[in-house]
Amino acid sequence: MSRLVLAAALLGAALAPPARAADPADRSEGGTGSVELRVGNYRPSIDAEPGLKGSPLPYQRAFGGGRPTSFKLHMAKALPWRAAGAIELGAGVGYWTAKGHGSLLSGDPSTDPTTFSIVPLEVTATWRLDLVWERLGVPLVPYARASLQRYNWWITGSSGSTSKSGATNGYGYGGGLALVLDFLDPTLARELQADSGIRHTMLTVDLQQTKVDDFGSKTSFDLSDTKATLSLGLLFVF
Amino acid sequence: MAFALHSSGAMLRCFSLLAVLAAPLVGLAQTASLTLTPPGPFGRADCGAVAGSADDVQISSIDWQVAPPSGSLPGTDWTYKVKALPSGVNCTTDGDDTNMINQSTLHWSTGSKGSYPGGSTDGALFLSKIISKSKSVCTGTSDLIITVCVQLLSGSTINTSISSTVTIQLAPPAAPTGVVVAPGMEALNVSWSEGSGGSVASAKYRVEVSPLLATCATPLAPTVACLDLPNARTYTTPTATTSYRFGGLVNGTDYGVRVYGISAGGNDSLPSAPPVHGQPVPVNDFWQQYQAQGGLETGGCGGGPAGLVSLLTLAGLALGLRRRP
Numbered sequence: 001m002s003r004l005v006l007a008a009a010l011l012g013a014a015l016a017p018p019a020r021a022a023d024p025a026d027r028s029e030g031g032t033g034s035v036e037l038r039v040g041n042y043r044p045s046i047d048a049e050p051g052l053k054g055s056p057l058p059y060q061r062a063f064g065g066g067r068p069t070s071f072k073l074h075m076a077k078a079l080p081w082r083a084a085g086a087i088e089l090g091a092g093v094g095y096w097t098a099k100g101h102g103s104l105l106s107g108d109p110s111t112d113p114t115t116f117s118i119v120p121l122e123v124t125a126t127w128r129l130d131l132v133w134e135r136l137g138v139p140l141v142p143y144a145r146a147s148l149q150r151y152n153w154w155i156t157g158s159s160g161s162t163s164k165s166g167a168t169n170g171y172g173y174g175g176g177l178a179l180v181l182d183f184l185d186p187t188l189a190r191e192l193q194a195d196s197g198i199r200h201t202m203l204t205v206d207l208q209q210t211k212v213d214d215f216g217s218k219t220s221f222d223l224s225d226t227k228a229t230l231s232l233g234l235l236f237v238f
Numbered sequence: 239m240a241f242a243l244h245s246s247g248a249m250l251r252c253f254s255l256l257a258v259l260a261a262p263l264v265g266l267a268q269t270a271s272l273t274l275t276p277p278g279p280f281g282r283a284d285c286g287a288v289a290g291s292a293d294d295v296q297i298s299s300i301d302w303q304v305a306p307p308s309g310s311l312p313g314t315d316w317t318y319k320v321k322a323l324p325s326g327v328n329c330t331t332d333g334d335d336t337n338m339i340n341q342s343t344l345h346w347s348t349g350s351k352g353s354y355p356g357g358s359t360d361g362a363l364f365l366s367k368i369i370s371k372s373k374s375v376c377t378g379t380s381d382l383i384i385t386v387c388v389q390l391l392s393g394s395t396i397n398t399s400i401s402s403t404v405t406i407q408l409a410p411p412a413a414p415t416g417v418v419v420a421p422g423m424e425a426l427n428v429s430w431s432e433g434s435g436g437s438v439a440s441a442k443y444r445v446e447v448s449p450l451l452a453t454c455a456t457p458l459a460p461t462v463a464c465l466d467l468p469n470a471r472t473y474t475t476p477t478a479t480t481s482y483r484f485g486g487l488v489n490g491t492d493y494g495v496r497v498y499g500i501s502a503g504g505n506d507s508l509p510s511a512p513p514v515h516g517q518p519v520p521v522n523d524f525w526q527q528y529q530a531q532g533g534l535e536t537g538g539c540g541g542g543p544a545g546l547v548s549l550l551t552l553a554g555l556a557l558g559l560r561r562r563p
């Protein structure tokens with residue numbers, strides 16, 4: 001991991017134009033918070049629950065093997081103290097839905113539709129190593145994030161009406177890299193900050209591991225992602 | 239993109255470009271036009287309606303706009319004629335007043351716009367009058383195309399004219415083919431293909447689901463005689479989509495399904511043949527299938543500390559936001 005961060009930092013340094021060092025005004029420290037839009041994909045681990053029988057297992061039977069797209073909006077407030085970067089406390093809301101087909105009582109697939117939808121809510125703590133950009137001028141900023149998750153879910157059947165709904169709690173952790181776009185056009189970045197208060201605009205690559213099964217409950221869905229959730233995002237730092 | 243839009247100079251350039259691009263469109267809005275409401279196309283049933291009957295399609299208005307006649311001055315009244323012409327007759331030269339639906343005057347100050355029927359003395363206008371004035375007949379299977387024409391006259395000379403056409407489709411679309419009926423929960427999932435060989439396309443479809451009569455000897459391969467047509471239910475698709483989930487049926491009941499194509503003018507095709515058997519059956523959605531395979535989730539809000547912690551964190555965050563100016 002450290003090698004990856006080092007490589008990213010070197011790449012960022014290579015990308016950064018020489019003018020950076022002579023123009024530090026757009027790399028001032030501080031900030032009040034951030035807003036992030038993320039797009040990724042997700043597949044719940046329902047079929048990994050113990051006690052399920054038959055083949056294929058119910059999620060695979062209904063929705064196949066894909067990883068439908070997920071969306072998330074995340075907002076965070078920077079804490080007044082810093083530790084080599086911003087520490088933010090935030091909340092997020094997302095949306096994800098899988099569309100599939102019901103099953104005849106014989107087990108054969110039906111052409112009737114069924115859907116499984118989730119609105120995940122999260123509260124997060126994020127540590128973003130802003131000094132990499134603000135002091136070193138390297139436009140690749142690593143960050144780490146821990147979260148509490150609450151997945152509100154519902155299932156629809158043949159007629160389109162909800163047949164069951166519920167919520168499952170859990171947690172997540174992970175991190176990512178943010179590419180600071182300010183270095184592409186510092187003048188426009190400064191104008192953007194002056195007009196809208198957006199200090200930095202970043203493209204993020206986010207990797208999160210989730211454990212969403214009501215903290216090990218045997219009578220809850222296992223909505224943990226089957227693998228680490230990779231998502232791309234656009235982050236605005238205020 | 240956000241940076242580009244942010245620049246006030248760039249935005250100004252964008253607006254300038256839009257203005258330049260929009261200029262021709264503004265000009266287009268002022269060109270000559272003639273429209274009927276409704277515009278059609280109409281179908282064979284509309285063509286054969288008895289004049290003034292309930293089936294006769296009412297044309298609520300013919301609206302037209304032309305450039306002011308050359309040499310017109312304020313205060314000048316111009317004669318205009320609304321006509322219905324057989325296909326091939328030219329509006330700019332037609333002098334046959336037996337084609338005329340209405341004649342009136344247009345005052346210069348009202349501009350170059352007109353509408354018929356519009357005056358208090360104008361009677362209702364029906365499609366049958368347009369057909370009869372154009373001396374058209376509803377025979378054959380080719381589209382009937384009638385030119386609706388407005389002429390502005392200076393004395394007896396046609397100064398300006400504008401025309402448009404009304405299409406009456408006389409042919410039906412081809413009967414749909416390849417009807418497939420898949421069982422659903424209290425429903426049948428029906429799909430089909432547009433038939434080939436029709437002279438007009440299907441603009442929408444009507445799906446007909448009939449219970450089978452108890453006397454039907456071959457319910458799995460029903461004939462038309464097996465269909466309980468008085469108790470049939472139908473659904474007309476709003477577009478030319480080729481599938482529909484027909485709900486509200488009874489699980490375990492045998493049905494026969496036929497599909498009709500409908501042209502834009504409203505002409506029905508022959509039904510797809512032969513009728514296709516379908517029987518709604520119970521279907522497990524994901525939740526039911528999960529339970530059937532031994533799943534233990536029971537639904538409802540999950541327990542655990544995350545909910546409470548989440549709420550406390552959100553409350554703290556909100557409080558922090560309020561305290562900071």
